[in-house]
Amino acid sequence: MKNCQFCQLRRPAEEELCQICGAVEFDPSVEGPPADFGLRLIGENRLAAAYEYLEGLVARGEETPEHCHRLAWLAYAFGDLRAVEIWSHETLRLDAGWIEAHVLLGLVLQRSGRWAEAAEEYQAGLRRPATPQRRARLEALLERARTNIPEY
Ligand SMILES: [Zn+2]
Numbered sequence: 532m533k534n535c536q537f538c539q540l541r542r543p544a545e546e547e548l549c550q551i552c553g554a555v556e557f558d559p560s561v562e563g564p565p566a567d568f569g570l571r572l573i574g575e576n577r578l579a580a581a582y583e584y585l586e587g588l589v590a591r592g593e594e595t596p597e598h599c600h601r602l603a604w605l606a607y608a609f610g611d612l613r614a615v616e617i618w619s620h621e622t623l624r625l626d627a628g629w630i631e632a633h634v635l636l637g638l639v640l641q642r643s644g645r646w647a648e649a650a651e652e653y654q655a656g657l658r659r660p661a662t663p664q665r666r667a668r669l670e671a672l673l674e675r676a677r678t679n680i681p682e683y
Pocket residue numbers: 535536537538539540549550551552553554
């Protein structure tokens with residue numbers, strides 16, 4: 532098991548590419564099975580089961596930013612962009628400082644060519660406190676989005 536550096540979800544050790552977000556950067560130092568059942572299902576590549584499980588938790592009142600954010604990443608993996616938006620906005624409603632939700636919303640917007648709106652999401656993320664790595668990632672995403680805005 533290793534941790535994806537981008538979506539932060541556990542991935543099977545043999546994977547070269549994260550099946551959820553498509554990133555290639557992994558932290559191989561993660562050892563042992565995750566304590567959390569939802570993360571375990573994701574690590575076993577049982578993504579549909581993980582989605583159902585997390586949705587169940589949320590429905591039963593365990594609506595945490597972490598659960599909503601994992602649901603958003605899973606929806607991204609399934610290509611359900613509408614659900615990504617819903618879960619990301621829910622994450623931000625629960626915790627406005629959850630900058631990863633801005634990253635995910637930006638990725639969804641740029642997928643449909645809405646670069647200016649994507650740039651706004653990255654800027655919103657940059658207004659929040661973040662680790663140097665996350666800040667660097669947001670800056671790189673913002674830079675790329677800006678170069679794609681036709682009139683920028
Ligand atoms: Zn990932």
